[in-house]
Amino acid sequence: MSQAKKRKAESQKLEAEANEGNVIIQFTTSTGEATASQLDVPAGITPEQLEMLLNNLLQNDEKLPYSFYIEEQELASSLGSHLHKAGMSVESVLKVVYQPQAIFRVRPVSRCTASMSGHSEAVLSVSFSPDGRHLASGSGDTCVRFWDLGTQLPMHECKGHRSWVLALAWSPDAQYVASGDMDGAIFLWSPKSDKPVGQCSGHSKWITCLSWEPAHKALPSLRFASASKDKTITVWDVSTRRPQFTMSNHTMVVTSVKWGGEGLIYSASRDCSISAWDAKDGKLVRVFKGHAHWVNTLALSTEAVLRTGAFDHRGQAPKDLQEAKDAAAARYKEATGGLPERMASGSDDYTMFLWSPSTSKQHVARMTGHVQTVNQVCFSPDGRLLLSASFDKSVKLWDGVKGTFLATLRAHVGPVYQVAWSSDSRMIVSGSKDSTLKLWDVKTRRLKVDLPGHADEVFCVDWSPDGSSVASGGKDHVIKLWRH
Structure with a gap:
């Protein structure tokens, strides 16, 4: 196996390990106010699943789109993968800042x-x-x-x-x-x-x-x-x-x-x-x-x-x-x-x-x-x-x-x-x-x-x-x- 393939396999293994177990999170507004109580969620939870969870917590009649940020970095992958890439610890409660997005979506001009x-x-x-x-x-x-x-x-x-x-x-x-x-x-x-x-x-x-x-x-x-x-x-x-x-x-x-x-x-x-x-x-x-x-x-x-x-x-x-x-x-x-x-x-x-x-x-x-x-x-x-x-x-x-x-x-x-x-x-x-x-x-x-x-x-x-x-x-x- 080539060195590049070895490194890729090791990276995938570490990422898979990062998505195992659970993480305690606290949803927070952009102004720093805590929303609901702390939650114990799987490390492999995705932004889409977090969005569904937050909409249920906020009891929104219409499901609204949200973006999530951890220490000012937007969450674009699973929570565990994001923490692994950023080299962040999960030993303490993780603050997940959420911000509502526009409910309409503009199509890209092409x-x-x-x-x-x-x-x-x-x-x-x-x-x-x-x-x-x-x-x-x-x-x-x-x-x-x-x-x-x-x-x-x-x-x-x-x-x-x-x-x-x-x-x-x-x-x-x-x-x-x-x-x-x-x-x-x-x-x-x-x-x-x-x-x-x-x-x-x-x-x-x-x-x-x-x-x-x-x-x-x-x-x-x-x-x-x-x-x-x-x-x-x-x-x-x-x-x-x-x-x-x-x-x-x-x-x-x-x-x-x-x-x-x-x-x-x-x-x-x-x-x-x-x-x-x-x-x-x-x-x-x-x-x-x-x-x-x-x-x-x-x-x-x-x-x-x-x-x-x-x-x-x-x-x-x-x-x-x-x-x-x-x-x-x-x-x-x-x-x-x-x-x-x-x-x-x-x-x-x-x-x-x-x-x-x-x-x-x-x-x-x-x-x-x-x-x-x-x-x-x-x-x-x-x-x-x-x-x-x-x-x-x-x-x-x-x-x-x-x-x-x-x-x-x-x-x-x-x-x-x-x-x-x-x-x-x-x-x-x-x-x-x-x-x-x-x-x-x-x-x-x-x-x-x-x-x-x-x-x-x-x-x-x-x-x-x-x-x-x-x-x-x-x-x-x-x-x-x-x-x-």
């Missing part, structure tokens, strides 16, 4: 179903509507376009901008799209027409980012914030098209703005700082410092629910405004679990910081590992995980609560420009300078599907809130739709 041409310059942004029914795109050809996802054909070509369209943002009620260009002009559009609903003028330099007021704070959506190269952040009133107030304390370009769910607006700048502002009057609340170079990107742990407002994963929302606002508030409360909103920032200094911005100006964690610029950070829809995309050709996965490193996803051969999560938090798609998209499985942390097709760099990618489609755009002027 093929390009449409190549939609129309833009005559690079596609710089693509964004699905909160209800998943429409797709908007912005391009260097100065146009905003709306696309019909049913026929996969263009709906409207919206003209008005005189320069590159750099930023797009849907209102959480899916009624408006705000677009910002290189001249500092902002236009408002309805997906029903190719004529602008209004124009907001005030910035003197290009628009870098746009963010709407959350649905649980106001419906219909009538306010949004814009960030600009002119070092200011402005909050606009949609009904009057005029600025409500302008916020300014940054000394360089404002690169990102996020309207949080706790009544604060966050802005990041190339002056290495992040600021928090009161959304009611624009007063400065807090300044966060720590980065040694430009802050490029911000993300909020509640971003998925802020984006979709009252719409569920099927794209449905109550018709009544008050009911929709209540539904958005309930979804936001469920997303936070009663805990403060978290924020992540990424920088040209190759690092990221995790913050609890409403409670402290000190960071929760400093995350290092990238060896080039961090281009984007993005929380999973359930807020538990954090992704970072970098010019070092890698995507890294982090614990979204503690900031601890989990995995590096490598397959791209060029800088990774943008990443997007599936709405069930089980998959990731990434777009790169290497002209490909890659689909990753979060549980196995491996490449699931390679998606070539673009003829040049992929600048932007978005996954629809209902999970049915991925859209990508880039330097080849084409928008591609990917489906199962």
Whole structure:
């Protein structure tokens, strides 16, 4: 017998021995609360059997899916095998932390179903509507376009901008799209027409980012914030098209703005700082410092629910405004679990910081590992995980609560420009300078599907809130739709 076969046989024997006997476990919530009493279970128990056991203990009418963690490592095999591989002792009571997963499951996109041409310059942004029914795109050809996802054909070509369209943002009620260009002009559009609903003028330099007021704070959506190269952040009133107030304390370009769910607006700048502002009057609340170079990107742990407002994963929302606002508030409360909103920032200094911005100006964690610029950070829809995309050709996965490193996803051969999560938090798609998209499985942390097709760099990618489609755009002027 060869040495390799001997080692394999020995490993299988040790694993079989590890699955013999019993282990005493204690189910624990993610906040550390014990559930039921301690249990004596077989060492060979699988995650599926643990799930069945937990559902019975919790007396769930509908069987819910759960993931299990032991010392922050997800249980992917039998309990004994997991303990054997991790070199962990079973002499004391084993804490098994459980977390509910999305009850729906998104199917992996595997093929390009449409190549939609129309833009005559690079596609710089693509964004699905909160209800998943429409797709908007912005391009260097100065146009905003709306696309019909049913026929996969263009709906409207919206003209008005005189320069590159750099930023797009849907209102959480899916009624408006705000677009910002290189001249500092902002236009408002309805997906029903190719004529602008209004124009907001005030910035003197290009628009870098746009963010709407959350649905649980106001419906219909009538306010949004814009960030600009002119070092200011402005909050606009949609009904009057005029600025409500302008916020300014940054000394360089404002690169990102996020309207949080706790009544604060966050802005990041190339002056290495992040600021928090009161959304009611624009007063400065807090300044966060720590980065040694430009802050490029911000993300909020509640971003998925802020984006979709009252719409569920099927794209449905109550018709009544008050009911929709209540539904958005309930979804936001469920997303936070009663805990403060978290924020992540990424920088040209190759690092990221995790913050609890409403409670402290000190960071929760400093995350290092990238060896080039961090281009984007993005929380999973359930807020538990954090992704970072970098010019070092890698995507890294982090614990979204503690900031601890989990995995590096490598397959791209060029800088990774943008990443997007599936709405069930089980998959990731990434777009790169290497002209490909890659689909990753979060549980196995491996490449699931390679998606070539673009003829040049992929600048932007978005996954629809209902999970049915991925859209990508880039330097080849084409928008591609990917489906199962």
